[in-house]
Amino acid sequence: MQQLLDEYPSLRSKMQRDNIATKYKRIDTVERKKREVMKSLAGLIFKGVTLTSFTLNEKNYKVQFACSDAKVAKRLNELAKKEKFNTSKVSGSDDLQIEGTL
Amino acid sequence: MNWKRYQNELVVLLAFILMFGAFLYKNGQISSQAESMASSKQAVNEFKEIVALKRVWADKKISKKVEKLKELIPVSKVTWSKKSKKVTASYKSLTSKELNKLVTKILNLAVEIRQLDIQKTGLTYQVEFKCKW
Numbered sequence: 001m002q003q004l005l006d007e008y009p010s011l012r013s014k015m016q017r018d019n020i021a022t023k024y025k026r027i028d029t030v031e032r033k034k035r036e037v038m039k040s041l042a043g044l045i046f047k048g049v050t051l052t053s054f055t056l057n058e059k060n061y062k063v064q065f066a067c068s069d070a071k072v073a074k075r076l077n078e079l080a081k082k083e084k085f086n087t088s089k090v091s092g093s094d095d096l097q098i099e100g101t102l
Numbered sequence: 103m104n105w106k107r108y109q110n111e112l113v114v115l116l117a118f119i120l121m122f123g124a125f126l127y128k129n130g131q132i133s134s135q136a137e138s139m140a141s142s143k144q145a146v147n148e149f150k151e152i153v154a155l156k157r158v159w160a161d162k163k164i165s166k167k168v169e170k171l172k173e174l175i176p177v178s179k180v181t182w183s184k185k186s187k188k189v190t191a192s193y194k195s196l197t198s199k200e201l202n203k204l205v206t207k208i209l210n211l212a213v214e215i216r217q218l219d220i221q222k223t224g225l226t227y228q229v230e231f232k233c234k235w
Contacts, residue, residue, distance in 0.1 A: 001142060004149050017152055024155035027214060031159075035209050042205070054220040 030058075033102050037061055040083050041098065048072035052095065060101045067094040158212045164235045167211055171231070174207055175200055189213075193229040201227045208233075 004011075011017050034056060041063055045051060048068035055062045067073035073094040080087045085098045105112070161167070168189055172182045179200075181192040193204065201220065208218065208231065219230040 001146050001149065004146065004153075008149075008153060011149065011152060017149070020156060021148070021152050024152070024159045027159050028155055031212075031214060034215050038205070038209060050222070051220065052222045054218070056215065056218045058214075058216055 030102065034061075037100070037102070040085075044076060044079050044083070044098075046076075049076055058102070060099065062097070062099040064090065065096045065098075067096060070094055159235075161212055161235075164212060168213060168233070168235070171204065171207060171211070174203055188216075188234045189232070191229075191231045193227075193231070195226040196229060197226060201229065204229065 011020070038056070041054070041061075044065065049072060050066045051063070052066045053062075053064045065076060067076055073089070073096055076096050077087055077089075080096065080098055086100050088097045088099075089095070090097055165187075168184075171189075171191060172180055175193055175196065179194050179196060181194075183190045193200075196204065205220075208215070211233075213233040213235045215231075215233050217230065217232040219228075221228045
């Protein structure tokens with residue numbers, strides 16, 4: 001421990017360490033979640049599926065996929081459900097919308 | 103009562119009491135030593151975690167790394183604005199290959215994503231990206 005304290009003198013104070021841990025743990029959790037969501041959504045794209053819009057901010061995300069036909073839309077819906085995404089069909093098309101909170 | 107008669111038994115009893123006391127003391131010492139070892143190990147692990155978190159999320163070179171988001175795409179397609187530790191970037195007419203490259207790069211940068219908008223217009227994509235660090 002002493003070796004670590006010598007190596008990082010700015011982290012000598014326990015209070016400072018706790019503050020840094022709180023700050024960066026929060027950022028780490030939120031940012032990892034954003035990246036996981038984006039990777040999972042990217043994994044839903046296969047032949048016949050096109051990304052038409054994607055929005056992500058600090059609180060939530062929304063994505064819309066265009067599907068070439070109803071069969072593709074059904075498979076995409078199943079895949080999204082498997083990944084536990086909240087899906088909804090866009091009326092009058094084979095598009096699928098996914099939205100959720102972070 | 104004649105104590106002399108039980109002198110040997112008393113010595114044995116005293117010896118047993120002493121042995122038992124020593125046993126309890128030794129046990130206590132071992133468990134407190136193990137406890138202190140475990141707590142210092144935990145403190146070291148927590149310290150290392152803080153160092154790792156700080157290294158990732160307070161990377162001093164992140165500003166330069168973010169600049170790569172500008173260089174990744176042809177200049178004509180990028181509108182770039184950097185203020186202090188915040189970047190707002192707009193990309194227009196991106197091909198799907200360029201979009202993939204850009205998103206992969208964004209995912210691997212240790213920045214706080216404030217906003218990421220992707221819109222498909224015809225065959226190309228428009229991207230709005232805001233981040234801070």
